Amino acid sequence: MSVKGRLIAMNFLQFFVWGAWLISLGGYMGGSLHFEGGQIGAIFATMGIASLLMPGFVGIIADKWINAERLLGICHLLGSACLFYASTVTSYDQMYWAMLVNLLVYMPTLSLTNTVSYNALENNKFDIVKDFPPIRVWGTVGFICAMWAVDLTGFKHTCAQLYVSAGAALLLGLYSFTLPQCPPAKSESKTLLSSFGLDALVLFKRKKMAIFFLFSMLLGAALQITNSYGDLFLSSFKDIPEYANSFGVKHSVILLSISQMSETLFILAIPFFLRRFGIKQVMLISMTAWVFRFGLFGLGNPGSGLPLLILSMIVYGMAFDFFNISGSLFVEMETTPQIRASAQGLFFMMTNGLGAIMGGYASGAIVDLFSKYATVAGQTQVVSRDWQSIWLIFAAYALVIGILFAMVFKYKNGSKMVKE
Structure with missing residues (x-):
């Protein structure tokens, strides 16, 4: 498969993982699990907590120690485990912590996929400004496909939506280790304050x-x-x-x-x-x-x-x-x-x-x-x-x-x- 094709597959799966539960999880928690509105809001607020803490922290690791594509794979494998666990729980406390840990490892992957894409395109002499948007749009396609899949299968109000997301995360986690290498940029002097x-x-x-x-x-x-x-x-x-x-x-x-x-x-x-x-x-x-x-x-x-x-x-x-x-x-x-x-x-x-x-x-x-x-x-x-x-x-x-x-x-x- 061409470099562009491999990056398209990565972006498709990246957002498929998210789309499989982001829109339908509230209905599942409020309907099948009978969570209250405040409990649902608190679980979705974990996305903000993860966005606040993790992208900068994971960015430091990718900048200094671990290849971005390997870190991407590790994050998705951990996220897959969290999603599988979330599919088995029915209490608010268990769901809250499962989704919090899942989002702590998922939210940084949004920037990691961009980093891997930019690096691969640059190394293969592509024009990033011209060639990246048509690749990235497949992420939105993946998100929509996940929503349709969960809806048409009847999974939208069951824990099965989390199985779908976990399976896609597992696939992407393994696939990430085959992506073009994106080694740490050791020459970059990026401060802790700058990363956050x-x-x-x-x-x-x-x-x-x-x-x-x-x-x-x-x-x-x-x-x-x-x-x-x-x-x-x-x-x-x-x-x-x-x-x-x-x-x-x-x-x-x-x-x-x-x-x-x-x-x-x-x-x-x-x-x-x-x-x-x-x-x-x-x-x-x-x-x-x-x-x-x-x-x-x-x-x-x-x-x-x-x-x-x-x-x-x-x-x-x-x-x-x-x-x-x-x-x-x-x-x-x-x-x-x-x-x-x-x-x-x-x-x-x-x-x-x-x-x-x-x-x-x-x-x-x-x-x-x-x-x-x-x-x-x-x-x-x-x-x-x-x-x-x-x-x-x-x-x-x-x-x-x-x-x-x-x-x-x-x-x-x-x-x-x-x-x-």
Whole structure:
């Protein structure tokens, strides 16, 4: 197989592992395992904890001691074991620790796959800017394929989804040891602070950057909410005869996969929007899209309201990609080469680390606030849940963030780099 083909297989499996459980696990935990909303939110918050701690730490190891492709394999083999264990447990405490350890070893692999890809392409004289995106897009394809596989097999509300993910992680773990070698760059003098993005903390002395990173954290709290509760929400309609046999209930994960399809389309639209509106306006468009993402969930249903749900899936691509990519570009434009990599790491930590932790626990508290529970045969079960109020509160949160961002974040000539 060609180098490109091998990297495509790696990216496909990398995101297949994630897609097999990320969207459907909330429905399994809330339905089959009867976890409360706060418990589900706490388990998804482990993604933020892992994002905060592990990418920098594992990056140091890959930079100094172990080939990146071997470290990638080790991480996935450990993750496979954690996922297999998670598939056997039914208590909240056991699931929490299983998923926490799994994510501690999974989240660093997102950057390790990029490192392996860049190194292999460079060594084989490929143009990274031109040749990597068509390879990376197969990761999104793998994510979508995993979602469809879990849905069509009926695994979405059972522990079998974790078996699928664990099997893919085991395969990728073994396959990683066959990838092109990516040895440590021993000549690179990378400090501990730099690896964790902490030497970029000096940016907080600048008001504009401090405001930007604060809003990055606040918006980061919204990024995984629909991943945590989207399937649980759609599956709740099965108890209503009018919707029980609808496509949105029977194939809720496939419906949710439209969000990932939308991502691939809006990524291609970003250059146009940046040239036309500039970075600040694109970030505001993202925040507005989050309002619609949540609001349409609150107003939609799998029956006559299905078009509203589909529209919510479509705007997700704009909501998710526009902030992440335009925000990354803003950081690139506003920092010096000496701390550029660290600044990107800080942006990741604020959104996917602190923001995700805050969002996981806060969203769980909101879900529990609008839920009624009862103990049946010693097991906590949901009696009722006001999903419309839950989603509209999330929409109001995104709206407030957008309004405040427009008022306090002062930035002109946001499209300068793109135009040049």
